[in-house]
Amino acid sequence: MKNKSLKGTDVILNLDEIDIISIDSFSSSTCSGRVSFIIQCQTKHGYCEDPDFSGEIKILEAKKCKEKGVYLLKVKFEKEDFD
Numbered sequence: 471m472k473n474k475s476l477k478g479t480d481v482i483l484n485l486d487e488i489d490i491i492s493i494d495s496f497s498s499s500t501c502s503g504r505v506s507f508i509i510q511c512q513t514k515h516g517y518c519e520d521p522d523f524s525g526e527i528k529i530l531e532a533k534k535c536k537e538k539g540v541y542l543l544k545v546k547f548e549k550e551d552f553d
Contacts, residue, residue, distance in 0.1 A: 526548045530546050
């Protein structure tokens with residue numbers, strides 16, 4: 471996969487990892503519990519962050535890769551509007 475530098479509002483998507491922990495409930499089509507988003511905040515200009523990481527991440531496409539347990543997801547992030 472090609473890395474590219476993100477600028478402006480796209481910086482919020484420098485997502486390294488999503489941890490799903492402490493599942494409270496699940497069914498055949500849903501699950502709920504705590505999720506941690508690990509975001510790459512170190513830039514060439516120093517540390518930065520976006521404290522308002524609320525919204526919805528929609529999966530547009532999912533592909534299974536050759537490496538075991540690896541999937542490529544194409545996502546769309548819709549930031550929550552607090553107007």
